Amino acid sequence: SAKNVTSGVQVYNVALESGSVRRLGLASDLRRAFDAGELDVHYQPKITLTDRRLVGVECLARWHHPTHGDVAPEDFIPVAEHTGLLSRLTEFVLREGLSRASEWSEQNSAIGIAVNLSPRTLTDADFPSLVARLLDEYHVDAGRLTLEITEDGMVSAGGKMPHTLQRLRDLGIRLAVDDFGKGYSSLSYLRNLPASEIKIDKSFVQGMATDEGDLAIVRAVVDLARHFHMTVVAEGVESEMTLSHLTEMGCDIAQGFYFSRPLAADRFVAWMAAQSAD
Ligand code: C2E
Ligand code: CA
Ligand code: CA
Ligand code: CA
Numbered sequence: 586s587a588k589n590v591t592s593g594v595q596v597y598n599v600a601l602e603s604g605s606v607r608r609l610g611l612a613s614d615l616r617r618a619f620d621a622g623e624l625d626v627h628y629q630p631k632i633t634l635t636d637r638r639l640v641g642v643e644c645l646a647r648w649h650h651p652t653h654g655d656v657a658p659e660d661f662i663p664v665a666e667h668t669g670l671l672s673r674l675t676e677f678v679l680r681e682g683l684s685r686a687s688e689w690s691e692q693n694s695a696i697g698i699a700v701n702l703s704p705r706t707l708t709d710a711d712f713p714s715l716v717a718r719l720l721d722e723y724h725v726d727a728g729r730l731t732l733e734i735t736e737d738g739m740v741s742a743g744g745k746m747p748h749t750l751q752r753l754r755d756l757g758i759r760l761a762v763d764d765f766g767k768g769y770s771s772l773s774y775l776r777n778l779p780a781s782e783i784k785i786d787k788s789f790v791q792g793m794a795t796d797e798g799d800l801a802i803v804r805a806v807v808d809l810a811r812h813f814h815m816t817v818v819a820e821g822v823e824s825e826m827t828l829s830h831l832t833e834m835g836c837d838i839a840q841g842f843y844f845s846r847p848l849a850a851d852r853f854v855a856w857m858a859a860q861s862a863d
Contacts, residue, residue, distance in 0.1 A: 612668040614650060615661060619673060623649050626681040627847035630856070631699070631818060631840045634832045639860060641697030641731065643840065644682040645847045646674065666703055675706055676715065683723035683730070685850055692857055699731040699761065704738030707747040717756055727757035731782060734760065736768030739778055746777065754779040761818070766802055776813060783810045787821025787841070794827055807834045 618624050628642040648656045665671045682698040689696055706712055720727055732753060739750060739762060754760060761782035762775070766789050775783075785806050792799030803819070810817035819831050822841030831839055845856055 611656070611661065611664045612670075615648070615664055615668065615670055618648060618650070619677065621651075623651065624674075624677060625649065625849065626678055626685075627849055628685070628853040629840055629847040630845050630853075631697075631838050632844050633838055634828070634836055639693065639696065639857065640838060641699060641729075642682075642853070643699045643701075643733070643847070644678050645701070646678050662703065666705060671703055671705065672709065672712075675700070675702065676719075679716065679719055680723075683719055683725050686725050686729060687723050689854070689857075692854070692861075695729075697729045697731055697759075698725075699733050701733045701763065702738070704735065707734070707738065707749045710749065713749055713752040713756060716753065716758065720756075728759065731759040731761050733763040733784065735763045736765055736770050738763075739780070740768075740770050740774060746779075750779055765806060772809060775809065775815075780815065782816040782818060784818045784820050784840075785836075790819045790821045790827060790831075790841070791823065793830060794824065800830075803831070803836075804834055807831075807836050811835060 625647045627645045627647050629645060630639050631641045631643065632638065633640055646658050646662070648658075648661050650656050662671075662674070665674045678700050682700055686696065686698045716730070716732075717727075720730065734750075739746065739760075750760065759782060760778075760780040761784055762778065762780045763784050764786040765783045767786045783806065785803055789799045789802050789806075793803050807817050816837050818838040818840060819827075819836050820840050822828055822831065822839040822843045824843060828839060828843060845853075848856055
């Protein structure tokens, strides 16, 4: 601002380096990005290990900034969270994903879509009714939608389960515990969660080829999930070797660069067509 002109360059640099100020810069850009069409969703396939079938896609938010280029979700989701833009972002991704799901029904009627939620969305009591309205609007069955929430996000303050989780579950929506293994919840807590899917965090999946400890963790999570009749998904699968290990263990579904990177909608449609041509 004009007041700081005389204080010079020093102040400017300090301000730029502070995360909150950078965030404020990105915040006004993010607000504008919705209308400017800079936001998009990419889709990454989830594949069954026994018969290599496409069962669904994870929807991943993308922001192409006009001067910074692609901003990583890890950088702009916190911005959305701090600036009251989170619900707008979540609704955007849900609408994109659901409209694609109904569009792709002609090619693959069973394809499910998974959308990531920030833990704080679970404190929004109106969120379940929004999701119900959107499912209705896009004519998508609730059972085709999975909401992915990190382990810590599912266990709110005081160890209590957020009320919205049960309401989402009652609508027939599937819930997945994301990044499993990275959080601090106890294994026994898993039993009390209304989730039907566990996603093993990619750090363990990527470590299992070289690290005995990671391998043991993945094996334990797969066993645990089967015991609780939950679907178990390995994320971050990059190699054939990891894939065959996971198949041996009885993991249900895999997702990762080995199959495909997250793709823009048109490229994902081309990928699907190439798969069914084989
Ligand atoms: P996540 O939910 O754990 O998503 C998986 C991340 O792993 C994605 O990163 C994906 O591109 C990446 N990935 C997938 N397969 C591989 C692989 O084989 N190797 C490696 N190295 N990486 C792989 P991305 O798209 O950068 O998203 C990062 C995180 O941002 C997500 O992690 C999720 O927590 C968050 N995120 C993305 N979109 C949304 C959104 O719409 N809402 C919310 N709340 N969070 C989102
Ligand atoms: Ca996820
Ligand atoms: Ca993850
Ligand atoms: Ca994550």
